[in-house]
Amino acid sequence: MGIVMGPNQYGKSECRIVTVDRGSSRHSIKDLNVSTSLRGDFDDTHHTGDNAKVLPTDTQKNTVYGLAKEQPVGEIEDFAMRLGRHFVDTQQPVTGARVLIDEYAWERIPVGGAGHDHSFARSSDEKRTTAVTIEGSETHVVSGLKDLVVLKSTGSEFWGYPKDRFTTLAETDDRILATAVTARWRYLSTDVDWAKSFEAIREIMLETFATTHSYALQQSLYEMGKAVLEKRPEVAEVRMSLPNKHHFLVDLERFGMENENEVFFAADRPYGLIEGTVTRDDVDPAPTAWYSLPEF
Ligand SMILES: O=c1[nH]c(=O)c2[nH]c(=O)[nH]c2[nH]1
Incomplete structure (x- = not known):
């Protein structure tokens, strides 16, 4: 040995x-x-x-x-x-x-x-x-953005999940969806107009977040990545890390008031963390070393 x-x-x-x-x-x-x-x-x-x-x-x-x-x-x-x-x-x-x-x-x-x-x-x-x-002689570029904070005040639901004896979460067909987007996208080459590509990808992600009627943050993640790959041929894959910035409806009944989805408690932790890669099926996966330390 x-x-x-x-x-x-x-x-x-x-x-x-x-x-x-x-x-x-x-x-x-x-x-x-x-x-x-x-x-x-x-x-x-x-x-x-x-x-x-x-x-x-x-x-x-x-x-x-x-x-x-x-x-x-x-x-x-x-x-x-x-x-x-x-x-x-x-x-x-x-x-x-x-x-x-x-x-x-x-x-x-x-x-x-x-x-x-x-x-x-x-x-x-x-x-x-x-x-x-x-x-x-090879060069690989993975660009992205961090901490792009976004929020939808409606157009987000979450229901249909398994229930067990520890379940307390109420199903909802109208909630706030908020996250701080960290995204990284891998370019297929280095022959790219970097500034133009960045602006376009950022806009696609924002637009898709806004216009997707979301049944899960996971679905929003996939739609955002898919839209980038459909519109930007220079990109091979998109990785995202999306903290679910929970907004809990405040119980106003304690004060004899009704809360019609207007007043929320913005919790900072714990938070759900939704992460994933959206990729083309005809490109080789990137070695993890392009994203972090070799084999760490
Ligand atoms: O979009 C969501 N995805 C989840 O996996 C999840 N889990 C949870 O408690 N709330 C949510 N929301």
């Missing part, structure tokens, strides 16, 4: 970087959270602490800043690919890289009806995301 070092990667997580484009007096900003991980021949450091092949995570962090200066950051997918390619092409032991970027949304502060040149307000908690995995 022997013991071997299994799949591994290392890097700098959550480099917070803000860039200002000063090309004109009308500035634009990018606000990113960048994480890098390198994969390759790192047996020595794990076995003996010999770091001859270990590009420090500190240098990885500095590379994020340096490459952001050398060329405008642009779309997060392009920046992530530049970073990953840089590590794989310049460090011989590095055979693969994974770069994760979350982008925070800012909008111009309206002043006298027009967006200000250099003052911004954070738009919401929503983040645009990408995860770029480089393996040798």
Whole structure:
């Protein structure tokens, strides 16, 4: 029986970087959270602490800043690919890289009806995301969004589920449906107009959430993924994680009042968590390593 070092990667997580484009007096900003991980021949450091092949995570962090200066950051997918390619092409032991970027949304502060040149307000908690995995000469892109909070005040039902001795939930044909969408979609290639694709996919998801008469959040998840795959040929699969942000009808009878689906208690926990992948049946499944750590 022997013991071997299994799949591994290392890097700098959550480099917070803000860039200002000063090309004109009308500035634009990018606000990113960048994480890098390198994969390759790192047996020595794990076995003996010999770091001859270990590009420090500190240098990885500095590379994020340096490459952001050398060329405008642009779309997060392009920046992530530049970073990953840089590590794989310049460090011989590095055979693969994974770069994760979350982008925070800012909008111009309206002043006298027009967006200000250099003052911004954070738009919401929503983040645009990408995860770029480089393996040798191959590049894989999984982009997405996080924390897109949505709510339907009607058009949602939940009934017909099994009942047992622990069931207390009342069936309903009219409830609030609310969630914070985290979605990731895998692109079939890197030949994509990233910004246009992102905007289109986000719009499709929102529209489908709004227009689906839902009998379960699971059904909404599937419909949202299906609509993206039907309309966006560049996407191979969509993964979603949807917390069911429960809204419970408050019992107003205690006060001698009727509650006609108007007053709710918004619970924050526990919450149902509905997750799933919607995929084309004619593409190979993605290795889990494109989504998370290798085999973690
Ligand atoms: O859309 C829902 N799916 C469930 O699986 C579930 N379970 C639950 O208690 N409420 C809901 N709602």
